[in-house]
Amino acid sequence: MTTLISENFPKIIKDFYLYDESTSDGTAHQPVDLPFEIDRSALLLDAQRLPWDTSYAIRRFEIVKRSGEVAGTDRTLTNNHDVTAQIDFNEFKAIGKLMEDLNNIGPVTYLSFKNMLPGEYLEPHMDSLYGPLSVYIPITWPSGCHFKVYNQGLVDFTDLRPNIVDTGGSVHSVINDSDQERYTFSFYCDWQSPGWNSILRKTKVRYHK
Amino acid sequence: MKIPVKIDFKSNGKACKVLLNGETMATGKGPSIEFETPDLEPRRLQALTMVGEFEVEKLTLDGIDTQSFVSHGFVAGGHRGWKTKGGLITYYFQAPVWRWYIEWIQHDNSYFRKLSKNHQGFLPL
Numbered sequence: 001m002t003t004l005i006s007e008n009f010p011k012i013i014k015d016f017y018l019y020d021e022s023t024s025d026g027t028a029h030q031p032v033d034l035p036f037e038i039d040r041s042a043l044l045l046d047a048q049r050l051p052w053d054t055s056y057a058i059r060r061f062e063i064v065k066r067s068g069e070v071a072g073t074d075r076t077l078t079n080n081h082d083v084t085a086q087i088d089f090n091e092f093k094a095i096g097k098l099m100e101d102l103n104n105i106g107p108v109t110y111l112s113f114k115n116m117l118p119g120e121y122l123e124p125h126m127d128s129l130y131g132p133l134s135v136y137i138p139i140t141w142p143s144g145c146h147f148k149v150y151n152q153g154l155v156d157f158t159d160l161r162p163n164i165v166d167t168g169g170s171v172h173s174v175i176n177d178s179d180q181e182r183y184t185f186s187f188y189c190d191w192q193s194p195g196w197n198s199i200l201r202k203t204k205v206r207y208h209k
Numbered sequence: 210m211k212i213p214v215k216i217d218f219k220s221n222g223k224a225c226k227v228l229l230n231g232e233t234m235a236t237g238k239g240p241s242i243e244f245e246t247p248d249l250e251p252r253r254l255q256a257l258t259m260v261g262e263f264e265v266e267k268l269t270l271d272g273i274d275t276q277s278f279v280s281h282g283f284v285a286g287g288h289r290g291w292k293t294k295g296g297l298i299t300y301y302f303q304a305p306v307w308r309w310y311i312e313w314i315q316h317d318n319s320y321f322r323k324l325s326k327n328h329q330g331f332l333p334l
Contacts, residue, residue, distance in 0.1 A: 011272040015307035124311050126318040150311050171315045 001153045003146060005177045009121055013173055016124055017148060026204035028152040028170045031161040032135070034199070036101040040139050040160065042094035047113050047139060047183045050087070057122055059115040062086060063095065098185075106193030116145070116182040121175040124150065132168035133200070133207065136186045144178030164205045210249055210304055216259065217241045217267035225261035239263070249304040258299045264292035271306035278313060 003017040024030070052059035064083045089096025095113075102108045109131070127134070136147070138160045147155040150171040155163050165172070176182045189196045191207060200207070216227065220239045227235045227242055235244040249255060259265065265282065268275045278300070281289060285296030292298070303309035316322070 010274070012274075012307055012310060015273070015305070016311065019305065019307060020311075124314055126315065128318060128323055150315065169320075171311050171318075 003148070003154070005146070005175060006119075008119065009175060009177070010123060012123060013121055013175060016150070016173055017146065017175075020148070020150060022151045023153040024149070024156070025152070027166075027206045028149050029155045029163050029165040030203040030205050031156055031158075031163050032199055032203060034101075034162055035105065038098070038137065039094055043098065043185075044139050044183055046092045046094045047115070047185075049092070050113055050115075052115055058117075058120050060112050062110070062112045063099065064111065102187065102189070104195075105189075105199070106195035106197075107190040109188045109190060111185060111187035113183070113185045116174070116176040116184075118176055118179050118181070122173055124171045124173045126169070126171055127167040131188045131191075132166055133164055133191060133205065134167050134186050134188050135162055136165055136184060137162040139183040139185065140180070141184075142176070142178035142180040142182055145174075145176050145182050147174045148172060164200065164203060166205060169206075210251070212246050212249060212271040212304060212306060213243065213269075214246060214257070215241055215243045215267075215269040216265060217269075218259070218263045218265045220261060220263040223261060225259055225263050228256075228258040228260065230256050231258075251305060252303055255302050255304065256299050257302065258297055260297045262293065262296075263298075265298065266291075268300060270302060270310075271304070273306050273310055275302075275310060277317075278310070 001023055002019065002021050005014060005017050007014075050061040052061050064085050087095065089099065099108070099111070102111070136155070136157075138145075138157050141157045141160055145157075147157070147165075149155065149165070152170060155165060157163065191197055191200050214227075214229075214234070218225065218239050218241070222238060224236050224238050225242070226233060227244070229246055232247075234246070235242045246255075257268075265279050268279045280291050282291055282298040282300050284290050284293045284298045290298075
């Protein structure tokens with residue numbers, strides 16, 4: 001699918017959105033339903049109060065952190081590090097409930113919130129940490145926000161549905177071409193656990209390329 | 210399709226020559242050289258060669274900053290990199306640049322490349 005975006009984005013992004021006319025066959029991203037209600041109004045209030053880390057390309061907040069420095073592939077392969085919550089879940093109750101609901105499906109290995117301002121973007125890239133598949137859930141998705149995967153079209157966030165996305169195996173780019181802030185959260189999980197595996201098996205998304 | 214090329218580089222003050230598929234496109238002492246290519250056949254491999262003593266800092270093809278690809282030039286002596294002493298350096302690319310560059314990103318971040326980078330540092334392969 002081709003998308004015309006504002007002139008102020010870098011040319012690689014404009015060309016990618018304009019000339020990559022691909023559509024999704026479901027192997028790189030697909031909407032999924034989770035077995036609990038997501039209270040987006042409450043999550044948005046919590047998210048807006050997070051102490052955002054501004055050292056990344058877009059504002060990010062990692063809900064838990066591992067002890068010790070674990071880098072590269074070892075980050076994916078090493079599971080024996082203590083994990084510490086970075087916020088008090090009594091103070092951020094909606095996020096606390098979200099963590100509980102997600103972990104009730106199966107282990108969540110990483111979760112972060114993202115806040116993308118109008119005009120911000122992530123150039124085409126592949127993620128290199130934690131695992132191949134992540135789950136993206138929009139809290140808000142203003143018109144003009146796009147998440148595009150090379151040769152696999154736009155990720156479908158209609159009705160703010162969660163999507164499993166092969167961010168580790170597919171080049172993708174995200175932009176906010178709206179005049180409003182965009183809030184999302186995304187996470188990695190143990191896809192071999194029964195709960196997450198049953199969700200993945202209902203999709204066409206490929207675990208390995 | 211014709212595309213603009215811009216090469217930012219440091220040199221030793223002597224002129225540097227730029228060739229595309231063996232044809233001279235431009236010469237200059239830096240800090241940058243710009244020119245427009247002849248018509249490029251889509252998906253055909255193009256060889257962009259710089260001759261002289263220099264260090265490439267940035268390579269912009271069709272208005273697209275190729276970022277870390279600049280480190281992936283083929284230099285004299287069978288090595289890879291972005292600088293040479295009195296030799297030449299060749300970058301290979303295709304038009305359209307956006308598609309070639311995204312596919313290069315995909316290959317440069319393949320599972321096997323990630324393992325190499327994580328455990329052995331940067332491998333310019």
